[in-house]
Amino acid sequence: AQSVSQHNHHVILSEAASLELGCNYSYGGTVNLFWYVQYPGQHLQLLLKYFSGDPLVKGIKGFEAEFIKSKFSFNLRKPSVQWSDTAEYFCAVNEVYGQNFVFGPGTRLSVLP
Amino acid sequence: DTAVSQTPKYLVTQMGNDKSIKCEQNLGHDTMYWYKQDSKKFLKIMFSYNNKELIINETVPNRFSPKSPDKAHLNLHINSLELGDSAVYFCASSQGLARSYNEQFFGPGTRLTVL
Numbered sequence: 192a193q194s195v196s197q198h199n200h201h202v203i204l205s206e207a208a209s210l211e212l213g214c215n216y217s218y219g220g221t222v223n224l225f226w227y228v229q230y231p232g233q234h235l236q237l238l239l240k241y242f243s244g245d246p247l248v249k250g251i252k253g254f255e256a257e258f259i260k261s262k263f264s265f266n267l268r269k270p271s272v273q274w275s276d277t278a279e280y281f282c283a284v285n286e287v288y289g290q291n292f293v294f295g296p297g298t299r300l301s302v303l304p
Numbered sequence: 305d306t307a308v309s310q311t312p313k314y315l316v317t318q319m320g321n322d323k324s325i326k327c328e329q330n331l332g333h334d335t336m337y338w339y340k341q342d343s344k345k346f347l348k349i350m351f352s353y354n355n356k357e358l359i360i361n362e363t364v365p366n367r368f369s370p371k372s373p374d375k376a377h378l379n380l381h382i383n384s385l386e387l388g389d390s391a392v393y394f395c396a397s398s399q400g401l402a403r404s405y406n407e408q409f410f411g412p413g414t415r416l417t418v419l
Contacts, residue, residue: 225407227410229345233412234394234410234411234412234413235347235394235396235410236410237407237408237409240407279345281347292337292349292352292408293349294339294346294347294348294349296344296345296346297345297346297347299345
């Protein structure tokens, strides 16, 4: 079955630490890739997206992600996290010629001040 | 201005009741979705409508019935509520079908608690 996995369930970092959250998917065809963030008590907001072109995508708030097609991965990175980055992060994949928009299980990020 | 809005924000009800959650988007999108987020934060798509037509209907009990009076609205009606229906329900919209190159915009969520 098609799926999206995120390596870490809960990541705890201190402020200024670097962040990398893993995302892998199992679709064989062309995909669009997204990272969404959900701050405590809020709705999902788009951080960044990849449709085509440069596999290194820059998003809002200093986040970036790299699409590595051979590894079916779309990892999220930030060089220096802040306390305000504490949130749930969701990777999502949409198969271009399919109908499904599938979310990963989410990774909770806790940043300690 | 709110892009995707849902009402109510909180809904507490007894088992066996029937309830509705409303969703409206003012983005001019033609595709709308309902997602269920469980207590472990897992997000699962339930339904998708494009121009008032159902295009995705995941394995959801038939107690759940979406209704789209026009492409700006997608309401969710739930009959005979069960304890397991307790979750946060998110509405979303996008321009174009789920398979298009379009991100989804999410509403604030409705936290449903079934007692």
